[in-house]
Amino acid sequence: MNQPAQPEANTAQQLQALAQDLRKLVDEVQQTIVGQDAVIHGVITCLLAGGHGLLEGVPGLGKTLLIRTVAEAVSMSFNRIQFTPDLMPADILGTSVLVEGEDGSVGRTLQYQPGPIFANIVLADEINRATPKTQSAMLEAMAEKQVTVGGKTRALPKPFFVLATQNPLEQEGTYPLPEAQLDRFLFKINVEFPDEEELISILDRTTGSHQNEIKPVINGERLVEMQTLVRAMPVTPSLTRYVVRVLRATHPADKNATEGVKQYVRFGGSPRGAQSVLLAARVRAAIEGRTSPSVEDVKGVVPQALRHRVLLNFEGEAEGVSVDAVLEEVLAKVKPD
Amino acid sequence: MSKRPELRPIYSLLGRVQRRERAAEALALTVRVALPAGLMIAAFAVISARLLMTPVNWTVAAVAPIPVVLAWVAIRRRSIRATARKVDAHYRLHDRLGNAIEFAEHDAKIPQDDPRTREMAELAIADGASSIGGLAAKPVVQFVVPRPRLLDGLALSLLLAALLLPQREPEQPDDRLLSGPEETELETLDEARGLDMTRAEPLREELRKLEASKEEEIARISNELLGVLQDLESGELDRADALQRLEQLDEELQKAEADLEEQLEEDPWMLAEGMRELAEDLREHEIMREVAEALAKSDAEEVEKELQELMDRAEAEGGDLKEELDKALKEMERSLSRTANENTGTEKAKEQAERELRRQEKKPAEDPEEQERALERKKERLEELQRQADREKAAREKLEQLKELSRKSQGNSQSSGAQQKRRDAQQKLSKGAGQASKQSRQQKQMGEVRDAMDQAKSFVQRSGQNGESQNRRKQQQKAFQKAAKGQKGKDGKPATMLVEGEVGDNPDGVMMGEGQEGQEGQGEGEGEGQGNQPGQGQQPGAGQGPGMGDGSVEALGDASRKDVDVNNERVDAKQGKGQTRSEVIETASQEGFATESYKRVYRDYKSFAQSAMDSDELPEGQRRRVKRYYQMIQPQN
Numbered sequence: 001m002n003q004p005a006q007p008e009a010n011t012a013q014q015l016q017a018l019a020q021d022l023r024k025l026v027d028e029v030q031q032t033i034v035g036q037d038a039v040i041h042g043v044i045t046c047l048l049a050g051g052h053g054l055l056e057g058v059p060g061l062g063k064t065l066l067i068r069t070v071a072e073a074v075s076m077s078f079n080r081i082q083f084t085p086d087l088m089p090a091d092i093l094g095t096s097v098l099v100e101g102e103d104g105s106v107g108r109t110l111q112y113q114p115g116p117i118f119a120n121i122v123l124a125d126e127i128n129r130a131t132p133k134t135q136s137a138m139l140e141a142m143a144e145k146q147v148t149v150g151g152k153t154r155a156l157p158k159p160f161f162v163l164a165t166q167n168p169l170e171q172e173g174t175y176p177l178p179e180a181q182l183d184r185f186l187f188k189i190n191v192e193f194p195d196e197e198e199l200i201s202i203l204d205r206t207t208g209s210h211q212n213e214i215k216p217v218i219n220g221e222r223l224v225e226m227q228t229l230v231r232a233m234p235v236t237p238s239l240t241r242y243v244v245r246v247l248r249a250t251h252p253a254d255k256n257a258t259e260g261v262k263q264y265v266r267f268g269g270s271p272r273g274a275q276s277v278l279l280a281a282r283v284r285a286a287i288e289g290r291t292s293p294s295v296e297d298v299k300g301v302v303p304q305a306l307r308h309r310v311l312l313n314f315e316g317e318a319e320g321v322s323v324d325a326v327l328e329e330v331l332a333k334v335k336p337d
Numbered sequence: 338m339s340k341r342p343e344l345r346p347i348y349s350l351l352g353r354v355q356r357r358e359r360a361a362e363a364l365a366l367t368v369r370v371a372l373p374a375g376l377m378i379a380a381f382a383v384i385s386a387r388l389l390m391t392p393v394n395w396t397v398a399a400v401a402p403i404p405v406v407l408a409w410v411a412i413r414r415r416s417i418r419a420t421a422r423k424v425d426a427h428y429r430l431h432d433r434l435g436n437a438i439e440f441a442e443h444d445a446k447i448p449q450d451d452p453r454t455r456e457m458a459e460l461a462i463a464d465g466a467s468s469i470g471g472l473a474a475k476p477v478v479q480f481v482v483p484r485p486r487l488l489d490g491l492a493l494s495l496l497l498a499a500l501l502l503p504q505r506e507p508e509q510p511d512d513r514l515l516s517g518p519e520e521t522e523l524e525t526l527d528e529a530r531g532l533d534m535t536r537a538e539p540l541r542e543e544l545r546k547l548e549a550s551k552e553e554e555i556a557r558i559s560n561e562l563l564g565v566l567q568d569l570e571s572g573e574l575d576r577a578d579a580l581q582r583l584e585q586l587d588e589e590l591q592k593a594e595a596d597l598e599e600q601l602e603e604d605p606w607m608l609a610e611g612m613r614e615l616a617e618d619l620r621e622h623e624i625m626r627e628v629a630e631a632l633a634k635s636d637a638e639e640v641e642k643e644l645q646e647l648m649d650r651a652e653a654e655g656g657d658l659k660e661e662l663d664k665a666l667k668e669m670e671r672s673l674s675r676t677a678n679e680n681t682g683t684e685k686a687k688e689q690a691e692r693e694l695r696r697q698e699k700k701p702a703e704d705p706e707e708q709e710r711a712l713e714r715k716k717e718r719l720e721e722l723q724r725q726a727d728r729e730k731a732a733r734e735k736l737e738q739l740k741e742l743s744r745k746s747q748g749n750s751q752s753s754g755a756q757q758k759r760r761d762a763q764q765k766l767s768k769g770a771g772q773a774s775k776q777s778r779q780q781k782q783m784g785e786v787r788d789a790m791d792q793a794k795s796f797v798q799r800s801g802q803n804g805e806s807q808n809r810r811k812q813q814q815k816a817f818q819k820a821a822k823g824q825k826g827k828d829g830k831p832a833t834m835l836v837e838g839e840v841g842d843n844p845d846g847v848m849m850g851e852g853q854e855g856q857e858g859q860g861e862g863e864g865e866g867q868g869n870q871p872g873q874g875q876q877p878g879a880g881q882g883p884g885m886g887d888g889s890v891e892a893l894g895d896a897s898r899k900d901v902d903v904n905n906e907r908v909d910a911k912q913g914k915g916q917t918r919s920e921v922i923e924t925a926s927q928e929g930f931a932t933e934s935y936k937r938v939y940r941d942y943k944s945f946a947q948s949a950m951d952s953d954e955l956p957e958g959q960r961r962r963v964k965r966y967y968q969m970i971q972p973q974n
Binding site for chain 1: 416418419422425431432433435436439440443446447448450451453454455456457458460461464
């Protein structure tokens, strides 16, 4: 820098405030949710990065509770949609219905009734139970944050997040999400089974008379401010190159592709995956109160940001290869400058 | 790029870390790479010294990997960013140092959209600068001596195994070396002289042939050369004197060559080619067989005599003989005509030389001296080609003349005038053919003497270079002989040995072999037997095949007996699948160009050269040179 600018205290304070708010948010959520730190941080990362999250785990792990708790802690409108096979797009997006006139006559006017998608945080519970037609209704909403019903496009409230859950065990009667829709999720977060201590704590909290009330920590407006601050965070050129190399290495044809990628991967991550990685790395740095992300941040978010974007081939599926293992191999091989 | 003051401590730390990295890498590579590589090199050097008798000081090469790895460590470029990342990782600084220097160095790449971005970059730089306190290079890069690996153990084992190898004797002496006084005698002589005259045997054979030449000067020089070699062998001349004598002879040979050059009006090569082809063509005719043989040998006197006798006989007897003669003369006419009309390329070469001279005159070199030299060179070349063309012309005329005489020598007219004319023509033809053959012989033998001279010089020079090492080797052989003799008859038991070829009569031994036994003076042979009965089994045997049998109780013979006929023999064993082409050529160069295998090789090579000359653009002079080369090495019948 030719003439180094004196950093304004304001920015430093903003970063400090952001870290404090996030810490408060995490603390508040952890009042209700026992353990699952990675999941909590993953969901908060989605909120700060302005992306959607897909939580995958067996039933009863508290996925829905977690999302509901986060929604309450950030004091934003929240809707839950329980996806079922007979759920129709209109059930999500809303529909035009006949409303009575002022004089009591019927069918005088068609009035649009917004669906549950119109909320800041939408919980798409068991999203893979809905038919592809209904799942596709989410595409426009998730990508462009607007819906088109009856030829009219309506903007969704800001900020808008879809936090979806799916159950990896029950495959009967489910419809795997199409790749296009998967790509729209910033993170795919695996919800692990709690360990013994966590389980004891869960039982203590949930089987007694204690009722925990969630206090809002931040609101939607504050969240948007935090999002813009995170996006302003500078990233070094070497880190950007590293992210690109990691992403390219998930493609079997790339020169840096590992043996695992060459053998088991059909398609590597999309450019949207690289965006997700870099954005999430910024959030991770911001949560920890740092001014720019590091290689460790990138390595920390790559599994969640790319595991649903890297598609295994038949051999990989047949041999039960884990995408996380493939990504781990990639991270071990690709080195930053 | 100027470094920001607040970041100087970071750069300083990174510089220290890089130095430690280099040192640690040098240590690691020395142990990991240079050590096993050095051990292996040392092992191979020891093996080589033990088995191949290479110098022991080659083991010094074992230290070569160390400077190599050190140089590699020194020149290998290290990224300051990568070093910063290493320090960050060690102190868990989340790239604070690396990001700080990167933001400072890539200021232009920081996005300008949001002023907070730049502010955060500045914060990152300040954060990095403030993080440097308490950081040290030492914990980041530890000097760790790598633990031994399997490879190191293998390399060490290899070296130890190599050290246990016994020193091989220079050359394993065969049974003959152990068997008798003949070799002892040879060794004694050779040791004194430092010479292996068996190598000169093909040369001496060649010189003996040339010594019998009818050309006086050639015979004399050949005789002198033989004398030099003989004196060298007997020790009357040392190497320096022999070389001096050879130099004198070389001067005489040069003079003889110059005299011959002046004497010859016709091109001897063309005449030689003509006579050779004539010999080939006349071989088809039975009555001319002897003339053809004489022509092939360039025996001028024999050519003249045989041809004249044949024609006289045909004239006298007439009938079928005359008819056969006329047919042969017709063939001679065709053969001579073909040679006379053969294009040698000299004219074209001369034209080319003229063009080059004119070009040089038109486009002179910038430097006048250079121009003068170039002109002189080209003029000399032109004059040389002109002389060659004149000689070829004379040779053609000569061949044409012989052709005409050949034509005139034919016919059956019985008139006295015609008969006289025919006889005159026949006489002239005989003389002319003999003369052409003589010229051809002179040139050919002069070339052979020149080759012999070169070989003799080379032999004498090499014998001086090899003398010392040969002496050493022979001393070792002698020591081995002594040791072997000391073991015979150990514990009172008779020694048993394998011998090749002939074994002399021996009451204590039974012999199986393909060689003839008990015959004296059988010439070349590989087997030598040595019995313990006086006067028996003392001559070189004639057997070629491997023989096997029980030797005598005194298998090594009586060491005190030396009354054998010592004769140096060159023995080339045939091994493997037969001779390779290069071996055929090498043999031909030593023993003559008359073997069937050489003829095949020659035919193949000549046809290849011919096709190359037909298809490729080759200067006429070079074309001619190639043709002459093949004429010189053509197979002899």
